[in-house]
Amino acid sequence: MRRIDGLEALALPGAERPRRSVVTIGKFFALHRGHQALIRATCARARELEAPCVVLTFDRHPLEVLRPGTRMPILAPLAERLEVMEALGVDWAIVIRVTPEFLALTPAEFVERVLAGLLDAQEVFSSANFRFGQGAAGTVETLRELGARYGIRVTEFPPVMHAGEPISSSRVARSLLAGDVALARELLGRPYTLRCRVVRGDGRGRLLGFPTANLVCHEGQLLPADGVYSGMLRWDGEDRLAVINLGVRPTVDGTRHQVEAHLLDFTGDLYGRHVRLAFCHRLRGERRFDSLADLANQIARDVARARELGPCR
Structure with a gap:
C-alpha cells in the first residue's frame, strides 16, 4: 500500500x-x-x-x-x-x-x-x-x-x-467509557488497543507478588473506564495474557492515574520497549481494599479469571 x-x-x-x-x-x-x-x-x-x-x-x-x-x-x-x-x-x-x-x-x-x-x-x-x-x-x-x-x-x-443499531465511532467510544471492552471488540472487529511504552514504576506490584509493566500510552487516545481488565500485551512478535489496571490505586493512596499490566507467565525485562495493550474483558471496577494482603488475594483471583477467559483476537 x-x-x-x-x-x-x-x-x-x-x-x-x-x-x-x-x-x-x-x-x-x-x-x-x-x-x-x-x-x-x-x-x-x-x-x-x-x-x-x-x-x-x-x-x-x-x-x-x-x-x-x-x-x-x-x-x-x-x-x-x-x-x-x-x-x-x-x-x-x-x-x-x-x-x-x-x-x-x-x-x-x-x-x-x-x-x-x-x-x-x-x-x-x-x-x-x-x-x-x-x-x-x-x-x-x-x-x-x-x-x-x-x-x-x-x-x-x-x-x-x-444489536439493531448502526455501528458508529460514537458507539465505540461510549462502550469504552462504560468499560464494556467486549462490546467495543464486537463493534471494532478487533480488541481495542493502546500503543504504549514501558517505563519504570515504584515496584509495588513486585512487592505484592504481581510485578507490573507500567505504561505511558499514546497521548490523546481514549482510555477505557477505570477498572481491572483481562487482555494481551504484545511486542516484537511476542504476546502474553495480562491483567490490566487503569486507575489511581486507592489501596496504596495513589493520586496519579496509571496504566499497568501484570503479564502472566513472564519474567523478563520490558523497560523502554514499545508495546500494544489489547483489552479483552472487564473483570471488575477499581476499589480500595482494607489491606495489601486483601489486594494481593484479589489480584490472584483476577489472574485466575484471566486464565479462564483466555486470549482474545
Whole structure:
C-alpha cells in the first residue's frame, strides 16, 4: 500500500497519481466494522474494474482546526488505521492534512480538484451520512450531482448493524467509557488497543507478588473506564495474557492515574520497549481494599479469571 501525506504531494509536478481510481472518503477514526465493510466494498469494486483502491482520510479531526484548542479523543492512532487499511487491500492511502484552506473548499471545488483532478476517480463509495466541503454543505446527493459532471459514479453504502443499531465511532467510544471492552471488540472487529511504552514504576506490584509493566500510552487516545481488565500485551512478535489496571490505586493512596499490566507467565525485562495493550474483558471496577494482603488475594483471583477467559483476537 502506498501512503501519501497531503494532497499537495499529489499536485507536485511529475508526481505519480492513481488513475481511474475507485475511492472512499472518511475520517475512519475508529475504523470499526462498518468502516471496514465500506473499504472492502470499495476495494472489491476496484478489483472488478482493474482499478486502484484509494482511501482518503484525515490526519486530525476537522473540529481541532475549526475550534483551536479542541482535542478530540483518539480511538485508533493513524498508524493502526493504516495497518488495517493495508490488510483490507487498499492500494493508496492518502492522508489529508486538515487545514483552514482545505476546509474552505466548496463541495464543487473538492469534486473538481480532488476527486476528478488528483484522483481521476471513476467511482466513489460513501456512507449515507457522508458530508463534505465548506461547512459540511455537501451530501451524498450533492456528490452524486457534482460527480456526474465528471463521469464519476457514486455508490451509497448502507450502515453495518449490531444489536439493531448502526455501528458508529460514537458507539465505540461510549462502550469504552462504560468499560464494556467486549462490546467495543464486537463493534471494532478487533480488541481495542493502546500503543504504549514501558517505563519504570515504584515496584509495588513486585512487592505484592504481581510485578507490573507500567505504561505511558499514546497521548490523546481514549482510555477505557477505570477498572481491572483481562487482555494481551504484545511486542516484537511476542504476546502474553495480562491483567490490566487503569486507575489511581486507592489501596496504596495513589493520586496519579496509571496504566499497568501484570503479564502472566513472564519474567523478563520490558523497560523502554514499545508495546500494544489489547483489552479483552472487564473483570471488575477499581476499589480500595482494607489491606495489601486483601489486594494481593484479589489480584490472584483476577489472574485466575484471566486464565479462564483466555486470549482474545
